[in-house]
Amino acid sequence: MRKVYLDNxxxxxxxxxVREAMVPFLEDMFGNPSSLHxxxxxxxxxxxxxxxxxxxxxxxxxxxxxxxSGGTESNNLAIKGLAQAQQAKGKHVVVSAIEHFSVLHSxxxxxxxxxxxxxxxxxxxxxxxPENVRQKLRKDTVLVSIMHANGEVGTVEPIQEIARIxxxxxxxxxxxxxxxxxxxxxxxxxxxxDALSLAGNGFYGPKGVGALWVxxxxxxxxxxxxxxxxxxxxxxxxxxxxxxGLGKAAELxxxxxxxxxxxxxxxxxxxxxxxxxxxxxxxxTGHPQNRLxxxxxxxxEFIEGESMLMLLNSRGIAVSSGSxxxxxxxKASHVLIAMGLPHEIAQGSILFxxxxxxxLEDIDYVLETMPxxxxxxxxxxxxxxxxVKSGKGGK
Amino acid sequence: MPIYSKKVMDHFxxxxxxxxxxxxxxxGEEGNPVCGDMMTFYxxxxxxxxxxxxxxxxxxGAAIAVSSMVSEMAKGKTLEExxxxxxxxxxxxxxxxxxxxxxxxxxxxxxxxxxxxxYLSKEKKGGKK
Numbered sequence: 001m002r003k004v005y006l007d008n009x010x011x012x013x014x015x016x017x018v019r020e021a022m023v024p025f026l027e028d029m030f031g032n033p034s035s036l037h038x039x040x041x042x043x044x045x046x047x048x049x050x051x052x053x054x055x056x057x058x059x060x061x062x063x064x065x066x067x068x069s070g071g072t073e074s075n076n077l078a079i080k081g082l083a084q085a086q087q088a089k090g091k092h093v094v095v096s097a098i099e100h101f102s103v104l105h106s107x108x109x110x111x112x113x114x115x116x117x118x119x120x121x122x123x124x125x126x127x128x129x130p131e132n133v134r135q136k137l138r139k140d141t142v143l144v145s146i147m148h149a150n151g152e153v154g155t156v157e158p159i160q161e162i163a164r165i166x167x168x169x170x171x172x173x174x175x176x177x178x179x180x181x182x183x184x185x186x187x188x189x190x191x192x193x194d195a196l197s198l199a200g201n202g203f204y205g206p207k208g209v210g211a212l213w214v215x216x217x218x219x220x221x222x223x224x225x226x227x228x229x230x231x232x233x234x235x236x237x238x239x240x241x242x243x244x245g246l247g248k249a250a251e252l253x254x255x256x257x258x259x260x261x262x263x264x265x266x267x268x269x270x271x272x273x274x275x276x277x278x279x280x281x282x283x284x285t286g287h288p289q290n291r292l293x294x295x296x297x298x299x300x301e302f303i304e305g306e307s308m309l310m311l312l313n314s315r316g317i318a319v320s321s322g323s324x325x326x327x328x329x330x331k332a333s334h335v336l337i338a339m340g341l342p343h344e345i346a347q348g349s350i351l352f353x354x355x356x357x358x359x360l361e362d363i364d365y366v367l368e369t370m371p372x373x374x375x376x377x378x379x380x381x382x383x384x385x386x387x388v389k390s391g392k393g394g395k
Numbered sequence: 396m397p398i399y400s401k402k403v404m405d406h407f408x409x410x411x412x413x414x415x416x417x418x419x420x421x422x423g424e425e426g427n428p429v430c431g432d433m434m435t436f437y438x439x440x441x442x443x444x445x446x447x448x449x450x451x452x453x454x455x456g457a458a459i460a461v462s463s464m465v466s467e468m469a470k471g472k473t474l475e476e477x478x479x480x481x482x483x484x485x486x487x488x489x490x491x492x493x494x495x496x497x498x499x500x501x502x503x504x505x506x507x508x509x510x511x512x513x514y515l516s517k518e519k520k521g522g523k524k
Contacts, residue, residue, distance in 0.1 A: 304431060306455035307407070314408065324431035325455030330499055332431070344428035347453075380413050380459065382435040382451040383428060 001316045004362045008294060009151045009179070009353035010320055014245070015204040021248040022206065025241040033238055034227065043240050050247025054211050057250040058177075058196060059187035066212045066230045067243050071178040072102040074197035074212040075145075077223050077234070078174040079106035082195060083115060083143045085219035086172065090140025091115040096128050096157075097338040098150050103176055104334075107145075120146070125287040126155040126339050130162045137169055147176040148186070148196075152322050152335045152351065153286030154295030156180070163192030172218055178202050178210075179292060182253035184261070194218050200242065204356065205249030209242035256356075264294040264354045267363050271296035271352055274367050279374050281387075285336060285349065294354030299341065302384035303377040305349045311373045317366060322349035344383070400490035403460040410459055412466035414449045421517070423509025425502040432458040432499055434506040436466075440514055445469050445477055448507070457492055457500035464489050465503035474511050480504045 005013070025046060031039025033047050048062070055062040068074045083093055095107050097119045107117045118136040122128055128146055137144070144166050149156040159175055166173040174195040180186055181196070182203025188196055195218065199210035214220050214233075226235025253260075268291075276282040281301040300308065305321025312319055320326070322333030324347060336346040352366065378384040399407070416437040426433040432454030439447035448469045452462040464485050469477045482501040486492045492501060 302453065304454050304458075307459060310407065310456045323455070325458075325496075325500070330431065330495060343430075347428060347431050380410065380451055381453045382424070382433060383453050385415065385451055 002362075002365055003316045004365055005318045005357065006352040006354060006362070006366070007318045007320050008355035009351065011201040011207060012204045012355050013357065014206060015249065015252060015356075017252060018205055018245045018248045022241045022245040025244050029240075033240065034229065043238070046240055046244050047238055050243045050250075053247035053250045054198075055213075057182060057186070057254055058198070058213060059189050060213050061216065063231070064213050064216055066214065066233050067238060067246070068210045068212055068234060069208055069239070070210040071100070071176070071197055071199035071202070073223070074178075074199070074210045075100060075102035075176055076106050077212050077220070078176075078195050078197055078214075079103055079143070079145060080109065081220040081223060081233075082172050082174060082214075082218070083110050084113075084221040086142035087115075090138075090142045092118070092138050092141045094118045094120060094133060094136045094141060094144045096120045096122060096146045098122050098126055098152075098335040099145065099147055100151070100176055100178070103145055103147070122155075122338055124340050125290075126150055126153045126285070126335060127287055127290070128157050128162070130158055130165055133162050134165045137165070137171065141169070141171050143172050143174065145174040145176065147179070148181075148191075149177075149179040149184075149292050150286070150335060151179040151353075152333055152349075153297050153339070154179075154291035154351075155287040156184070156290045156292065159191050159193060166194075167192060182250060183257075183292060183294070185257065188213060188215070195220075200246040200249060203249050203253045206242045206245040209239055209246045211246065260356055261293045263356070264358065267354055267358055267360060268294055268296045270360075270363050271366065275370060278367060278371050282374075283345070285339070285341070285351075292353075294358075295351070296354075297349070297351035299336070299345045300348040300350060300374055301345060302348070302381045302387060303374060304347045307377055308348075308350055308373060311376070312366075312369065315369050315373075317369060320351050320353070322351070323347045398493050399456055399460070400492075402488070402490040403457060403492065406460035406463040406489065407456045410463035412449050412463065412470070413451070415451060416447055416449050419449075419510075421510040421512075421514030423506045423511070423513055425506035425509060426454070426458075426499075428453055430499060431455065432502060434458065434462050434502050436462075436503070436506040436510040438469075438507070438510045438514060440474065443473050443475075445472055445474070450503070450506070455496070455500055457496040458502070460489060461485055461492075461501050461503040462506075465507050469507055474515070477511060478508055480507065 033043035181198035305323030
């Protein structure tokens, strides 16, 4: 059976070149970068090179990079660490309603610590209006965090415009770039942000490794107490093999990004155009134009996402859904709800996220496989029966 | 390991008794699309036995498998026997359900019981048959 992996938002596969770069650090080059002998030198050199590679990906200075255990830690460190470091100036933080849980739940923790948190709404495309950010700012606002792009609906946010506002007010601005770093061109200077999170498994690096970039001069409190690794901002012996992999993946992303976008965007466009054309009552979620190059997301009415996902899986196709049933918490995606979608429509969420290995044949296989699966589930659905009886059903 | 048992997968991939009954003797609906699962059961009763049971379900893999299993367990049983089908028995027959799915997706027995009660209340009123 054909195998088609279309869940690159969950994780990308590891590229063979990345794996190759990592292997020596799982073998002979096992030294602790803090050690002063030859083995330690080797680890230190590797960290230095990876730091340059990651800095190169986002237009940063190498010493501004803090390696972490991934996107979640980067976001936790940014939200808690930046807010805490600024708390003498005020205790108010602004985030968007569609942030990843590692941002939203960190903000919730800040509330327990006595901070106030304001949420900026999004429009029906999941887009933040910079003016709405401006309206939330107060005299005591010490941090703004708005994601660069949303992994569930693919919408890319107007970060530059928001940064113009936060800069006027001299408020530190963090962006969660887990969905964009290594995927679309990104330069921290151009964006105008003060901190940025990224994760290795978003761009063909290993899982369990990421980075937080913090602009020089911006203070941050560490989450972990211990040694003085990462300039005292992240204690603990560095995960050298994974960091080396992250660096290699960053280098490859810089080299191959235009080619990857050129390969994926037409496939995405084919999905976005053809699925709603072949199946009635399918809505595209997220912004029609300002979206990630490999991201196609939909809600299929009258059926539920997990059952779609499972039937696609039985045909060798891997996807994700934001339905309540697919989440362990059994709640429909907060992103889709924030965009104003009714719960019953959000239940039909399905997303296809493309990667370097996908081909036109993969997409055609999906387009051929999806309609009968949807039809089969709709024949079982009491909601579809009601819709058909209401006389609105066509096709 | 897949999250569902082989039995759940079998009933999800090949659900038994899907559909509606024309002029059913009882209809029962449980759940709602907001929480993610909704089931409608249709029954045909003859001599106090469930002569036919059919269902339509909106929901996840577990919800569909539960509906299918309930329909299979109920078919041919007396009304009293069918009223004794519990969510736990359904889950046992399915060789287990993931913990977080037990309550929200395991609504088949309740929907069936509602259909039986619907039939009984119509009978009481001296309605059809």
